[in-house]
Every structure is written in structure tokens, then in C-alpha cells.
Amino acid sequence: MLESALISEFSRFYMSNISDHAIDLFSKIVRLKKYKTGDVLINKGTSKFYVIVEGIVASFSKNSQKDREYIRTIHLENYAFTDLFYQINDLKLAHIDLDTKTPEDYYKCLTSCTLLEGDFKDFIDLSASNHEISLLYNKINQTILLQVLKRLDRLSLLDATDRYKILKERIPQIENLIPQYQIASYLNITPVQLSRIRKKMYSE
Amino acid sequence: MLESALISEFSRFYMSNISDHAIDLFSKIVRLKKYKTGDVLINKGTSKFYVIVEGIVASFSKNSQKDREYIRTIHLENYAFTDLFYQINDLKLAHIDLDTKTPEDYYKCLTSCTLLEGDFKDFIDLSASNHEISLLYNKINQTILLQVLKRLDRLSLLDATDRYKILKERIPQIENLIPQYQIASYLNITPVQLSRIRKKMYSE
Structure with missing residues (x-):
């Protein structure tokens, strides 16, 4: 089964000594799926989780007025994600950090993607019944x-030019994947600032 | 034993159904300690972890030239922390995010603090031998x-005024705890900008 080989690779990336038995249990709760550029994966209230086998996925977040959006994080292979905020009541986050509002966030494929998909509740149940899976989850977290x-x-701590350089080093083809205004929002600058930085960099 | 009661409160905050046995094991690896305002708790390469019983602790981070520093996070009771970056080689973070440099970060008491202190390796060993502790660690993470x-x-997503209001709501006495330039650095603005925001807010 292909899922089993992929879960093995993913799990051993984080925890080299995990047993075949745990990998076998884990691979039973996921299935391999293909997604297209622009597909939205997780939106408010879904309970799925994903492991990136191939491709680039970004998480987006909006302010509460929904008039401002930015790219919070960009993820590559071996990354796993779910809508953790969905569980906010369980976690009593309110007590620690006052603001109990769940952000308006979602995940979107920036390229065509191959992902392992599962139900996060199945994963949590598995981590409760299998100690190794719970240790694996610790390493991922x-x-x-x-x-x-x-x-x-x-x-x-870094200026925008250095942030841009790091992003380009991590994902060289980023310019072809997302529009300039989204790159700017990831870097927390305006599109005009980004344009100036690019002009300066490429004229050097 | 006081440690046992405090670990019980902390653990059940995150995981209401954790057993007395697990709490008993956990409380054996910590001890209660008092710290003064300004005490530095974790610095590069230490392997301690802490649970805040009372007080306010902030984590600071510097750029690699060490000429710029900011307050990364501010923590209140029931928060637990360690120098996770210390374990960077284990985690193969490099593969995921290129930049393998460990940040120049440390934790400092902003008020007098009562903390539970333990060795993080003892905690990791305990989570490897006790399934409940590893589940607790997942909830904390x-x-x-x-x-x-x-x-x-x-x-x-928020402008600096809203960020300042949230900080004031969370820690009303913040102005008396840390200098204005550090509040500004937490809000990612200049001290001049902060001074303008304050003037505007208090004249309204």
C-alpha cells in the first residue's frame, strides 16, 4: 500500500525509531489524494488533517472585519497541518490569552499537491490509544x-529585503506561484515596498 | 508536597482527566523556586523547563548581529516553556526551513515569579515512559x-493601536513592568510611534 510507505517516510522523518506497527496503524487512517493549484483544503470547522507529500500549501488568515488578509505560513513536503483553532474550547486558550476569537483562516494549495488526508479526530484517538503515535505528535508539534x-x-528582527531573500532561497519559484501582493503580505510590507526591493536587488 | 498540588493544577488545566499516578510522577521531577524581577531563566544551551505558577515571564530574541532585540512572547500563569531550539538537530528542522541558525533567545522574569523548575530531559524521558505525560505534552504544545x-x-493584521490595546487588556500593569522601548519592540513599532499612540489614546 502506497499510503503505508509514505506514512513511514513522514513518521521516520520526525521519529526515526518509530515501529512498523505504529506506522501500520497510522497509515490506516489516511488516504492519498491529489489537489489542484488554488484548491482550498481546510476551512472553518472542518476536522481534516493533511500531510504534504509533494507541493506547496499556504495558510491564510483574515482580520475580524475580513477586509485584510495575509499569508501566515508557507509549507513544503513533510509538513502536517490541521485547523487547530477548531479545538479552541478544549484547550481553554481563553484563560491564557483573553482573546477567544477563532481567526478566519484557511489553507490553500499554491501548486498542484499530493497529500495524505485523514480525520484529525481519528489521529487524536490513535494518539490516545498508541503511545508511539502520541510521541510522534509531540515531535511534529x-x-x-x-x-x-x-x-x-x-x-x-530582519528588514524586508532579508525576509524576501530567505523566502526566495526557500522557494525559488515563489514569484510564479503567488501574486506579488500576496508575497508582500507574507513579508508584511506593501506591494510598492516589495517592488522597490526587487528593483534594487535585480539592478545590483 | 506543594509541588504535587501545583503540578496537579497545571496538568488538569490542560488535561482534565489525567491520573493521580501521572501527576505524582511529574511532580517528582520538578521543584518550586522563587525568582526576582530581571532574573534570566533560560540562556543558550541550558536544558531546564519551567511552569509559571505566579508572575510574568517574557522571551527575548536577538538578530544574528546581536544589534537588535525584541520581546517575542509574554507569558502568564499556567504557561510552560523551555529552550526548544536547543534540540534543533534532533528535529531536522533544517530540512524543512533551510535556516538552521539557532536564535539568540532567552527568558527573563518581568515581575517576581514563582515557578516550577525541572530538567527538560527528565520530562522527555517521562513522556517516553508514560503515555499520559506524552498526551499532556501534546495539549501543552x-x-x-x-x-x-x-x-x-x-x-x-492589526494596526499598532489595536495591538497595544490587546496587550494592555491582557497585562494591565505592563507600563510599570517593562520600559516603553521594550513595549514598542513587542508591538513591532518604534518608541516614537508608541508615544504617539499613547498620547492619542489618553487624550480621547
Whole structure:
């Protein structure tokens, strides 16, 4: 089964010593699916999770007036994601951080994508019944957390030109995947600023 | 034992059905400690973790030239933290996000604090030997991840005045805890911009 080989590769990327048995259980709750550029994967209230086998997926978020949107994160192969905010009541986040509003966020394929899809509840149930899966989930969570912290550090500590260079290094074909105004929003600058940065970089 | 009661409160905040046995194991690897305002808790390469019982702790991060620093996150009671970046090699983060540089980050008490302190390796060992602890760790990770995503959304989608209002709502006494230039850096604006925002707000 192809799912099994792909789940094995994904799981061992995070946890090299995970057993074949755990991989077998994990692969039973996912199936391989193909998506086209522009397909929206997760929207408010769905309970799916995905593992990227091939392609680029971005998460988008809007303000509460819905008149402003930005690209929050951009993900490549071996990344896993779900709509964690969907579970906000469970997590009593309100107590820690006052603001209980669930963001208006969703995930979209920036290229054609091959993904493993499953129900997140099945995954949580599996992590509750299988210790190894729960350890795997810890490793995935740690990595995702570090990535988001790095994104935050870059936004706050690097200037826009350096942020743009890092994005280009990570995804060289980014210019052909998303419009300039979205690249600008990911970099937290205006399209005019981005245009100036590009002009300066390519004239050097 | 006081540690046991505090670990029970902390653990059940995230996972209401965790057993007394798991709490007992967890409380054996921590001890209660008091810290003063300004104490630095985690610095490069330490392997401690902390749970905030009382007080306010902030994480700071510097750029690689070390000429720029900002407050990355501010944490209140029931928050747990460690230097996750310390484990970067384990996590193969490099493969996912190119940039393998560990940030120059540390944690500092903004008020006098009561914390539970333990060795993060003991916690990871415990989560590997006890399934409930690994499930607890997942819940904690999920909550921290949501908080950082919210922080990222606010930086990118809200204007500085709204970000300042949210911070004031969350920590009303913030003005007395950290200097204005650090509040400005948390809000990702200049001290001059912050001063204008304050003047405008308090004249209304």
C-alpha cells in the first residue's frame, strides 16, 4: 500500500525509531489524494488533517472585519497541518490569552499537491490509544512551533529585503506561484515596498 | 508536597482527566523556586523547563548581529516553556526551513515569579515512559502553538493601536513592568510611534 510507505517516510522523518506497527496503524487512517493549484483544503470547522507529500500549501488568515488578509505560513513536503483553532474550547486558550476569537483562516494549495488526508479526530484517538503515535505528535508539534517562532523572529528582527531573500532561497519559484501582493503580505510590507526591493536587488 | 498540588493544577488545566499516578510522577521531577524581577531563566544551551505558577515571564530574541532585540512572547500563569531550539538537530528542522541558525533567545522574569523548575530531559524521558505525560505534552504544545499563531496574526493584521490595546487588556500593569522601548519592540513599532499612540489614546 502506497499510503503505508509514505506514512513511514513522514513518521521516520520526525521519529526515526518509530515501529512498523505504529506506522501500520497510522497509515490506516489516511488516504492519498491529489489537489489542484488554488484548491482550498481546510476551512472553518472542518476536522481534516493533511500531510504534504509533494507541493506547496499556504495558510491564510483574515482580520475580524475580513477586509485584510495575509499569508501566515508557507509549507513544503513533510509538513502536517490541521485547523487547530477548531479545538479552541478544549484547550481553554481563553484563560491564557483573553482573546477567544477563532481567526478566519484557511489553507490553500499554491501548486498542484499530493497529500495524505485523514480525520484529525481519528489521529487524536490513535494518539490516545498508541503511545508511539502520541510521541510522534509531540515531535511534529515541536517542529511546527519552532518554525512559527522563526517566522515571528524574522518579521520582527530582519528588514524586508532579508525576509524576501530567505523566502526566495526557500522557494525559488515563489514569484510564479503567488501574486506579488500576496508575497508582500507574507513579508508584511506593501506591494510598492516589495517592488522597490526587487528593483534594487535585480539592478545590483 | 506543594509541588504535587501545583503540578496537579497545571496538568488538569490542560488535561482534565489525567491520573493521580501521572501527576505524582511529574511532580517528582520538578521543584518550586522563587525568582526576582530581571532574573534570566533560560540562556543558550541550558536544558531546564519551567511552569509559571505566579508572575510574568517574557522571551527575548536577538538578530544574528546581536544589534537588535525584541520581546517575542509574554507569558502568564499556567504557561510552560523551555529552550526548544536547543534540540534543533534532533528535529531536522533544517530540512524543512533551510535556516538552521539557532536564535539568540532567552527568558527573563518581568515581575517576581514563582515557578516550577525541572530538567527538560527528565520530562522527555517521562513522556517516553508514560503515555499520559506524552498526551499532556501534546495539549501543552497545541496551546502554545495557537498562542504564537495568534501573535503572528496580530502583528500582521492589526494596526499598532489595536495591538497595544490587546496587550494592555491582557497585562494591565505592563507600563510599570517593562520600559516603553521594550513595549514598542513587542508591538513591532518604534518608541516614537508608541508615544504617539499613547498620547492619542489618553487624550480621547
